[in-house]
Amino acid sequence: MDCIFCQIASGNIPGDMVYQDEEVIAFRDINPQAPVHLIIIPRRHIPSLAHLSEADSALIGRMVAIANQLAKGEGVADKGYRLALNCGKEGGQLVPHLHLHLLGGRRLSGRLG
Ligand code: 5GP
């Protein structure tokens, strides 16, 4: 498997980890777009949002709950932050392993694209 995020999840490639459990991990983005920029992923390789099944609803819910906890830990919860899920080429997804961006620590643009 040559997926970069699977390799981070398995420990083959180092990541600046901020959270790990049996199902989900989170690490700092290598090219941060804001003072706080975390990537939250399922350990399981799911290529994109478009590949989710109904059985994955709880997993996505957990990823959002973990992101909210991390936002608190990073000190951005009160001022505000953004969670983003990009899907496919035109949605701005470069890494084909489902991931949630957590951005915060500066005033983010209101523009979405
Ligand atoms: P996308 O554009 O697919 O939604 O976002 C992919 C994100 O993953 C980008 O923000 C990029 O900086 C980050 N990224 C890509 N490769 C690596 C890596 O090897 N390590 C880490 N920590 N982040 C990465």
Ligand code: ZN
């Ligand atoms: Zn993967």
